Amino acid sequence: MTRAVALGLAVALTALPGEAQEPSDVPTQSPRSGSVEFRLGGYRPQMEAEGSLNGENPFAAVFGNANMLLFEVELQRFFYQGIGTAGVSLSAGYAEKYAAALKPEGGPSAERTGFHVLPIHLRGVYRFDYPAFRWGFPLVPYVKPGLVYIPWWSTKGGNIEQLPDGKARGGKLGWEVAAGVSFLLDVLEPRLARDFDTDLGVNHSYLFAEYTYAKVNNFGGQGFNLSDSYWMFGLALDY
Helix, strand or coil: CHHHHHHHHHHHHHHHHHHHCCCCCCCCCCCCCEEEEEEEEEECCCHHHCHHHCCCCHHHHHHCCCCEEEEEEEEEEEEEEECEEEEEEEEEEEEEEEEEEECCCCCEEEEEEEEEECCEEEEEEEECCHHHHHHCCCEEEEEEEEEEEEEEEEEECCEECEECCEECEEEEEEEEEEEEEEEEHHHCCHHHHHHHHHHHCCCCEEEEEEEEEEECCCCCCCCCCCCEEEEEEEEEEEC
16 A cells, blocks of 8 residues: 555656746747847938038938838847857848939929939947846847948839939948847747747847948949948748
């Protein structure tokens, strides 16, 4: 009888850990290799900063002072994961703006003109995500310094505009620094986050706000100044 009671207690005790274990609020982390980001923001080139224009702003004269809607996709590759995460990223975006073309004598015409940009970024990335993965603190600050190249072109009547010295298109090179903060969504539903990881291979997901200071004028060269400082907001997915 005593042996039967002891055996019963042993079986009960082995079942207790399964009953007691609950998912931790601290996000779990399977091996990661990189991240993908999708972001939206407002961009307006600071053409008035070009010295030869004497403060005039040809962009605002045609398109007004409203921002262009810029959409970007970024791919990141991690090479360090320890006290934070470090890596490199490559991203590309697109923005356009249309307005009535100006007549030579002044005033709007019936023809439409457009300005288009295709920003391409090469950046280093550092995220201070150690507190998030160690203790479940959901805010992750980060910084992304790098280079940017912005091809641009102007259209009129649906075609690239023809200027006296050639077609209205070109590209500008410069440098930039982006900094922001991400909110780790895993902490809201840890169990769902683990399922997302297991089923789709998405380790972690974030919402973020990011501020970019970009100096895009061929490092002080002549021509259009495509520099700007702007906010972007988006979604990031680690994989």
